[in-house]
Amino acid sequence: MSANAPILALRGVNKSFGPIDVLHDINLEVRAGEVLCLLGDNGAGKSTLIRILSGVHQPTSGTIEMDGQSVGFPTPRAAADKGIATVHQFGGTFPLMSIGRSFFVGVEPTKGWGPFKTYDRKKANEIAVKAVQDFGITRIDDGDRLVGGLSGGERQSLAIARAVHFGARVLILDEPTAALGVKQAAHVLRIVNEAKRRGLAVIFITHQVMHAMAVGDHFAVLIRGAVAADFKKGEKTREQITDLMAGGETMADLEATIEGYMASHDGHPPPPSH
Amino acid sequence: MPKSTDRHTHAFSVGHLARRPEAGSLVGLVLVYAFFAIMGGAVFIGAPGWSSWLNIAAEVGIVALPVGLLMIAGELDISVGSVIPASQMTAAIVSGYFGLPILLGIAAGLGVGLMVGYVNGLLVTRTSIPSLIITIGTMFGVMGFTLGFAVLIAGSTSVFLVPDPVTKLILGTFIGGMFNVSIFWWIAFAAVIFFVLHYAPIGNWIFALGGDRDSARNAGIPTAALTIRLYMLSGFAAAFVGILQLMTYQNAQVATGQSFIFNSIMCVVIGGVILTGGSGSVIGIVIGTATFAIVNQGIFFSGLDPNVGSVIIGALLLAAVLSNDGFRALALKYSTKKG
Numbered sequence: 305m306s307a308n309a310p311i312l313a314l315r316g317v318n319k320s321f322g323p324i325d326v327l328h329d330i331n332l333e334v335r336a337g338e339v340l341c342l343l344g345d346n347g348a349g350k351s352t353l354i355r356i357l358s359g360v361h362q363p364t365s366g367t368i369e370m371d372g373q374s375v376g377f378p379t380p381r382a383a384a385d386k387g388i389a390t391v392h393q394f395g396g397t398f399p400l401m402s403i404g405r406s407f408f409v410g411v412e413p414t415k416g417w418g419p420f421k422t423y424d425r426k427k428a429n430e431i432a433v434k435a436v437q438d439f440g441i442t443r444i445d446d447g448d449r450l451v452g453g454l455s456g457g458e459r460q461s462l463a464i465a466r467a468v469h470f471g472a473r474v475l476i477l478d479e480p481t482a483a484l485g486v487k488q489a490a491h492v493l494r495i496v497n498e499a500k501r502r503g504l505a506v507i508f509i510t511h512q513v514m515h516a517m518a519v520g521d522h523f524a525v526l527i528r529g530a531v532a533a534d535f536k537k538g539e540k541t542r543e544q545i546t547d548l549m550a551g552g553e554t555m556a557d558l559e560a561t562i563e564g565y566m567a568s569h570d571g572h573p574p575p576p577s578h
Numbered sequence: 579m580p581k582s583t584d585r586h587t588h589a590f591s592v593g594h595l596a597r598r599p600e601a602g603s604l605v606g607l608v609l610v611y612a613f614f615a616i617m618g619g620a621v622f623i624g625a626p627g628w629s630s631w632l633n634i635a636a637e638v639g640i641v642a643l644p645v646g647l648l649m650i651a652g653e654l655d656i657s658v659g660s661v662i663p664a665s666q667m668t669a670a671i672v673s674g675y676f677g678l679p680i681l682l683g684i685a686a687g688l689g690v691g692l693m694v695g696y697v698n699g700l701l702v703t704r705t706s707i708p709s710l711i712i713t714i715g716t717m718f719g720v721m722g723f724t725l726g727f728a729v730l731i732a733g734s735t736s737v738f739l740v741p742d743p744v745t746k747l748i749l750g751t752f753i754g755g756m757f758n759v760s761i762f763w764w765i766a767f768a769a770v771i772f773f774v775l776h777y778a779p780i781g782n783w784i785f786a787l788g789g790d791r792d793s794a795r796n797a798g799i800p801t802a803a804l805t806i807r808l809y810m811l812s813g814f815a816a817a818f819v820g821i822l823q824l825m826t827y828q829n830a831q832v833a834t835g836q837s838f839i840f841n842s843i844m845c846v847v848i849g850g851v852i853l854t855g856g857s858g859s860v861i862g863i864v865i866g867t868a869t870f871a872i873v874n875q876g877i878f879f880s881g882l883d884p885n886v887g888s889v890i891i892g893a894l895l896l897a898a899v900l901s902n903d904g905f906r907a908l909a910l911k912y913s914t915k916k917g
């Protein structure tokens with residue numbers, strides 16, 4: 305292995321819940337300063353894969369390697385301690401808490417002595433605001449603001465800045481742009497690029513091919529629990545990726561069917577089939 | 579009051595105050611006090627009026643504070659209603675019926691509260707049953723045990739205990755013949771819980787627990803241990819109120835305490851704690867308790883039909899829930915200055 309060995313790798317990972325096989329022989333690698341895009345339609349097993357990487361579920365068989373060493377993540381805390389941070393779709397933060405307080409949940413800075421240690425609001429707010437601003441979100445300048453008052457993109461940015469501040473090496477982003485508008489999504493994609501520039505390994509889960517292509521270095525497509533394709537940036541076009549995600553049924557065929565129908569029905573689109 | 583730490587200087591402005599969770603409760607308190615001050619006249623404004631509502635507020639307030647913490651953490655505790663009689667009956671049987679030292683009786687009574695809290699916490703964290711149902715269950719269970727053991731051991735549903743003068747002075751005196759010493763205990767409980775919720779790091783954990791339990795656990799907060807501790811605190815506080823009542827009235831009854839279930843929850847909600855958890859304040863809970871007690875007692879000074887009091891409390895509760903939602907929306911909208 306070269307200097308650019310993978311930080312995190314999955315080797316032949318299987319996961320089944322009772323008789324149901326959810327993941328089948330997953331092999332994936334992600335390197336520092338690289339964005340791995342995990343693409344797949346709903347139900348392809350993306351969520352289960354994230355839960356394995358973040359210590360919520362254990363693989364039924366196969367190994368997880370960090371820096372070439374086999375590791376286990378028995379709890380979410382264990383994964384977090386090894387530098388794996390998961391940011392969920394809505395930022396996983398607390399809407400009614402202030403930015404400073406939510407940034408430091410579980411690791412509150414304190415001042416004072418013994419049993420009279422108190423939460424250091426000033427310090428927490430300063431660090432949190434600085435961490436977010438370093439990611440280019442200059443609109444956040446008051447640590448007392450409630451998280452619930454931030455936009456979706458700002459919340460994602462706050463969660464990513466938090467993960468980076470606490471020493472994450474691998475950032476798992478679960479559909480960070482799914483619920484966002486165009487501008488907000490662009491915002492988050494810039495943050496992803498910034499995280500990559502800082503040398504983090506990013507696993508970006510999405511079903512929006514455009515967003516994946518904007519930041520990805522490496523792509524893996526999941527279909528029914530298996531890696532159906534694994535390729536590098538520039539090796540496939542957007543249409544090819546979309547076709548893969550749709551499970552082999554090419555988008556072009558679908559479009560041709562619709563156009564053919566419209567041509568023979570005075571320009572009306574076909575009725576929904578279900 | 580913490581000072582504003584950055585270049586924004588709105589920390590003391592009316593707008594900032596209006597966004598605090600207890601703002602609505604404070605308005606309610608002022609209105610209610612003004613109403614009963616007019617209706618009740620000089621007697622209500624004077625010492626008799628103050629002692630009357632403060633005595634009520636102190637007892638329900640000591641229970642409402644930890645119940646409020648639980649509600650901020652997203653849980654409920656109904657069992658306080660039977661922990662109060664269970665603790666005083668235990669203390670009365672140990673020290674009154676068996677004649678053992680009074681400290682032993684008090685310790686046994688408080689121990690009952692801690693134990694019920696521990697069981698509640700364990701059931702809430704180990705099962706997926708809502709805490710409302712679990713604590714209704716333990717409420718009935720504890721009630722049954724209290725009645726059963728009281729009759730079995732003492733042969734009566736009411737047991738007497740005559741405390742020694744020092745214990746009586748600390749836990750059951752009326753100062754000036756009017757103000758129950760429990761008022762000072764209420765202030766002490768409020769001060770400690772205020773520190774814990776708003777200044778200690780663990781307060782942040784309580785807010786996080788109510789805001790999003792899964793995220794809190796992922797952030798490394800021992801959510802199960804924290805929940806169990808909060809239930810033990812509410813069990814302890816309810817048991818403490820049981821002891822205060824025992825020392826004041828020198829008689830343990832198996833059927834006291836049921837009114838504390840709804841009253842404590844109402845004090846908390848009137849105090850601005852949001853029902854879904856994640857937001858609230860100790861000052862709010864204290865204000866809510868005072869408001870509740872003023873209506874509860876003010877009605878007797880006002881010459882109105884006592885049933886009107888219940889109507890006012892019901893209306894206050896609904897108004898509080900509506901305004902809590904309004905204040906939450908306002909707080910979420912708050913954004914920093916543009917540019």
